[in-house]
Amino acid sequence: MRIDVLTLFPDSFKPFEESIISRAKKKGVLEINIINIRDFTKDKHKKCDDTPFGGGAGMLMSVQPVYDAVKSVLTKNSKVIFPSPSGKIFNHKIAKEYAQEEHLIFICGHYEGIDQRLIELFNAEEVSIGDYVLTGGELPTMVIIDSLSRFVDGVLSEQSLQEESFSNGLLEYPQYTRPQIFEGLKVPEVLLSGNHQEIAKWRKHQALEKTKKVRPDLIKGDKVED
Ligand code: ADE
Numbered sequence: 445m446r447i448d449v450l451t452l453f454p455d456s457f458k459p460f461e462e463s464i465i466s467r468a469k470k471k472g473v474l475e476i477n478i479i480n481i482r483d484f485t486k487d488k489h490k491k492c493d494d495t496p497f498g499g500g501a502g503m504l505m506s507v508q509p510v511y512d513a514v515k516s517v518l519t520k521n522s523k524v525i526f527p528s529p530s531g532k533i534f535n536h537k538i539a540k541e542y543a544q545e546e547h548l549i550f551i552c553g554h555y556e557g558i559d560q561r562l563i564e565l566f567n568a569e570e571v572s573i574g575d576y577v578l579t580g581g582e583l584p585t586m587v588i589i590d591s592l593s594r595f596v597d598g599v600l601s602e603q604s605l606q607e608e609s610f611s612n613g614l615l616e617y618p619q620y621t622r623p624q625i626f627e628g629l630k631v632p633e634v635l636l637s638g639n640h641q642e643i644a645k646w647r648k649h650q651a652l653e654k655t656k657k658v659r660p661d662l663i664k665g666d667k668v669e670d
Pocket of ligand 1: 527528529571572573574575576577578579580581584
């Protein structure tokens with residue numbers, strides 16, 4: 445899968461040089477290009493912001509450099525995503541859908557956002573990572589890429605995907621590792637029993653109890669689907 449990220453702050457994407465994402469890039473299952481929108485400005489002072497028509501606080505990103513940056517990577521199979529607090533709420537299901545795409549283009553907004561016509565021209569999908577406002581689109585873009593990349597073939601093992609939170613509509617059961625007793629707290633006996641049927645039963649029960657307590661909305665089935 446290929447992902448192009450258009451941003452005014454390319455250095456923000458240094459975290460992609462670490463861990464699973466970096467391994468996926470090296471393995472060739474994920475290609476991520478970070479593109480500086482400022483390289484596309486035709487303004488002699490390299491300006492990339494402009495005032496909103498109708499007045500109001502703050503600035504918008506200039507139309508021309510964003511438009512040209514998108515055009516430079518757009519193909520007929522591209523899906524354009526604009527992370528924004530005004531978008532639909534991102535979740536596990538959307539992450540899985542994005543992972544099936546051939547090519548994603550992320551526009552990282554800054555200042556007060558982008559001109560509505562850019563959203564319309566590129567049929568950009570507005571997506572929010574939660575009901576709060578961040579200072580720019582870089583963090584949401586990283587969150588979305590990180591989470592979708594886990595569903596790209598070859599990035600993770602099949603088992604780790606099946607057993608994680610949300611994969612069956614529930615939060616994940618609690619996990620334990622060595623030592624068997626730590627600070628006086630014991631690992632639940634059933635996990636040491638070697639009885640896989642009992643372990644699976646216990647885990648399912650724990651996942652259900654945790655979900656009921658922390659995220660009852662998921663039990664009603666109105667948020668997360670497989
Ligand atoms: N940009 C600023 N805040 C955001 C949010 N909550 N989700 C996605 N993009 C954003």
